[in-house]
Amino acid sequence: xxxxxxxxxxxxxxxxxxxxxxxxxxxxxxxxxxxxxxxxxxxxxxxxxxxxxxxxxxxxxxxxxxxxxxxxxxxxxxxxxxxxxxxxxxxxxxxxxxxxxxxxxxxxxxxxxxxxxxxxxxxxxxxxxxxxxxxxxxxxxxxxxxxxxxxxxxxxxxxxxxxxxxxxxxxxxxxxxxxxxxxxxxxxxxxxxxxxxxxxxxxxxxxxxxxxxxxxxxxxxx
Amino acid sequence: xxxxxxxxxxxxxxxxxxxxxxxxxxxxxxxxxxxxxxxxxxxxxxxxxxxxxxxxxxxxxxxxxxxxxxxxxxxxxxxxxxxxxxxxxxxxxxxxxxxxxxxxxxxxxxxxxxxxxxxxxxxxxxxxxxxxxxxxxxxxxxxxxxxxxxxxxxxxxxxxxxxxxxxxxxxxxxxxxxxxxxxxxxxxxxxxxxxxxxxxxxxxxxxxxxxxxxxxxxxxxxxxxxxxxxxxxxxxxxxxxxxxxxxxxxxxxxxxxxxxxxxxxxxxxxxxxxxxxxxxxxxxxxxxxxxxxxxxxxxxxxxxxxxxxxxxxxxxxxxxxxxxxxxxxxxxxxxxxxxxxxxxxxxxxxxxxxxxxxxxxxxxxxxxxxxxxxxxxxxxxxxxxxxxxxxxxxxxxxxxxxxxxxxxxxxx
Ligand SMILES: Nc1ncnc2c1ncn2[C@@H]1O[C@H](COP(=O)(O)OP(=O)(O)OP(=O)(O)O)[C@@H](O)[C@H]1O
Ligand SMILES: [Mg+2]
Numbered sequence: 001x002x003x004x005x006x007x008x009x010x011x012x013x014x015x016x017x018x019x020x021x022x023x024x025x026x027x028x029x030x031x032x033x034x035x036x037x038x039x040x041x042x043x044x045x046x047x048x049x050x051x052x053x054x055x056x057x058x059x060x061x062x063x064x065x066x067x068x069x070x071x072x073x074x075x076x077x078x079x080x081x082x083x084x085x086x087x088x089x090x091x092x093x094x095x096x097x098x099x100x101x102x103x104x105x106x107x108x109x110x111x112x113x114x115x116x117x118x119x120x121x122x123x124x125x126x127x128x129x130x131x132x133x134x135x136x137x138x139x140x141x142x143x144x145x146x147x148x149x150x151x152x153x154x155x156x157x158x159x160x161x162x163x164x165x166x167x168x169x170x171x172x173x174x175x176x177x178x179x180x181x182x183x184x185x186x187x188x189x190x191x192x193x194x195x196x197x198x199x200x201x202x203x204x205x206x207x208x209x210x211x212x213x214x215x216x217x218x219x220x221x222x
Numbered sequence: 223x224x225x226x227x228x229x230x231x232x233x234x235x236x237x238x239x240x241x242x243x244x245x246x247x248x249x250x251x252x253x254x255x256x257x258x259x260x261x262x263x264x265x266x267x268x269x270x271x272x273x274x275x276x277x278x279x280x281x282x283x284x285x286x287x288x289x290x291x292x293x294x295x296x297x298x299x300x301x302x303x304x305x306x307x308x309x310x311x312x313x314x315x316x317x318x319x320x321x322x323x324x325x326x327x328x329x330x331x332x333x334x335x336x337x338x339x340x341x342x343x344x345x346x347x348x349x350x351x352x353x354x355x356x357x358x359x360x361x362x363x364x365x366x367x368x369x370x371x372x373x374x375x376x377x378x379x380x381x382x383x384x385x386x387x388x389x390x391x392x393x394x395x396x397x398x399x400x401x402x403x404x405x406x407x408x409x410x411x412x413x414x415x416x417x418x419x420x421x422x423x424x425x426x427x428x429x430x431x432x433x434x435x436x437x438x439x440x441x442x443x444x445x446x447x448x449x450x451x452x453x454x455x456x457x458x459x460x461x462x463x464x465x466x467x468x469x470x471x472x473x474x475x476x477x478x479x480x481x482x483x484x485x486x487x488x489x490x491x492x493x494x495x496x497x498x499x500x501x502x503x504x505x506x507x508x509x510x511x512x513x514x515x516x517x518x519x520x521x522x523x524x525x526x527x528x529x530x531x532x533x534x535x536x537x538x539x540x541x542x543x544x545x546x547x548x549x550x551x552x553x554x555x556x557x558x559x560x561x562x563x564x565x566x567x568x569x570x571x572x573x574x575x576x577x578x579x580x581x582x583x584x585x586x587x588x589x590x591x592x593x594x595x596x597x598x599x600x601x602x603x604x605x606x607x608x609x610x611x612x613x614x615x616x617x618x619x620x621x622x623x624x625x626x627x628x629x630x631x632x633x634x
Contacts, residue, residue: 050633075546076545081543083542083544098232
């Protein structure tokens with residue numbers, strides 16, 4: 001089954017100069033596949049991921065996720081879709097600094113309202129301990145280290161059990177031990193729950209262990 | 223508490239100093255609104271009260287009809303010319319003959335709170351050689367007190383004394399001073415027909431309206447009827463008070479169908495009082511609304527700053543699936559909370575200011591302290607306006623926040 005289908009994507013930046021970032025990109029990812037996107041810095045990986053995550057809607061071509069054509073949906077529909085089906089880990093961790101670690105993880109689930117507060121809290125605590133963050137739950141998100149923040153962001157991406165998890169260098173700030181933990185979690189989610197993982201990475205070892213590697217070079221798929 | 227409200231409360235409490243400034247600006251606006259309106263209402267009431275010590279809401283009297291009836295029928299043929307020079311409009315009846323009957327008839331109207339009959343005539347008062355003109359009022363002491371609260375304005379004596387002794391008279395305080403009499407002294411009343419009778423001053427009246435204090439002399443209506451040799455039920459006017467003096471015109475219209483005499487609401491010929499009240503109300507509302515609007519700009523400013531500061535958080539929320547409506551709710555909740563907190567403290571502060579003003583000494587006319595009114599409607603209106611203005615002031619920044627495009631912010 002196809003989890004993600006990208007057809008003839010073209011993306012331009014107009015500021016400061018007209019710039020063709022992504023050129024005729026087409027590919028498909030099947031459900032439960034663990035895909036790595038690699039490429040030189042500035043090749044357009046992050047740009048592509050923003051398109052796939054439905055946040056950036058200014059592009060040509062079409063994107064379908066889990067059989068739903070997301071190209072052309074309204075902002076509010078996309079927000080709901082993201083909340084339910086996509087987990088996203090940003091290149092820079094982007095937590096809500098005023099909230100506790102636990103609250104940050106719980107927010108997307110509280111928004112989705114599929115489960116009760118108790119259950120959400122229980123699952124969030126489980127995710128945090130799985131990512132080695134025991135004892136940090138009630139600290140404010142601005143008061144933990146960069147690597148810890150990145151793992152909190154990963155926990156937040158996983159809380160709603162999304163069909164697709166996208167990460168922009170999700171392990172970029174982690175030591176090899178924690179990289180291994182995150183990698184194993186992704187692996188297990190893909191295998192056991194059939195969740196699809198798309199991760200941008202500069203880590204060759206990380207990429208080599210994935211199911212498939214997609215390489216970008218100056219906005220072209222090779 | 224739903225998730226949006228929770229986010230709102232976290233954002234709100236993360237900047238306590240800003241929160242306090244915003245709340246205080248609303249507090250100030252609302253308390254000023256309460257104060258201004260309470261004070262103006264107090265002044266209006268005071269003015270009205272003074273006005274109605276000498277004037278009833280509705281006056282019924284025998285008016286000289288202004289249409290002069292033709293003396294001879296206009297001839298049908300065109301050859302005859304009628305010349306009448308200096309036609310006179312003769313009043314055949316004077317005053318109201320059966321005041322008691324009319325009073326009884328009016329008392330069935332349920333808007334009426336008091337009716338009294340008066341017999342008013344211009345007279346001269348004489349004490350030795352000093353002589354001064356005065357307006358002699360023959361009153362029904364009990365109902366007079368109901369309509370005009372006369373006994374509240376008596377600085378000496380008792381209104382009921384007029385019933386006890388038929389030669390008792392109460393004088394306006396300036397009038398008494400003018401002819402140099404005190405309570406207990408005698409004074410002669412001389413009517414326009416030249417009849418003179420001696421009265422004993424049993425009390426003094428101070429209403430605060432100098433025209434009344436300078437001219438008014440009160441006796442019982444029976445005494446007045448005797449003095450002017452009128453029949454038992456005679457009066458020159460019947461004075462009516464109603465529940466709401468603002469409705470005098472409407473009720474006067476209803477009453478005029480009950481009697482052939484002229485029924486005149488107080489506004490007729492006193493429009494300056496009416497317009498002064500309205501103008502004071504307009505000033506009060508204009509000033510207090512201005513203050514509230516300034517407070518609104520304060521909130522607008524603070525909420526705008528908050529939106530700019532939290533732009534990254536808004537982008538993250540949107541990236542996680544919060545939509546435009548959620549963002550509006552999050553920011554609007556913050557301003558409504560500011561409005562509620564500022565509103566409630568504003569009402570309390572306003573109430574405190576009003577009671578302080580109520581105790582500031584102000585000794586002019588019959589006043590002892592500055593006049594204020596305690597009206598629930600002022601507090602309700604202040605609160606409503608406060609909420610509406612904070613809502614509007616919060617809505618614009620909230621809408622701006624909802625339009626933020628998350629990629630623009632997150633791409634860095
Ligand atoms: N907002 C923007 N406006 C204009 N050009 C942009 C913008 N964002 C990125 N670019 C350009 O688009 C190209 C691709 O950027 P992108 O962030 O996708 O690179 P990347 O592959 O993620 O690089 P890295 O590995 O360093 O994160 C770069 O040349 C960059 O200069
Ligand atoms: Mg990047």
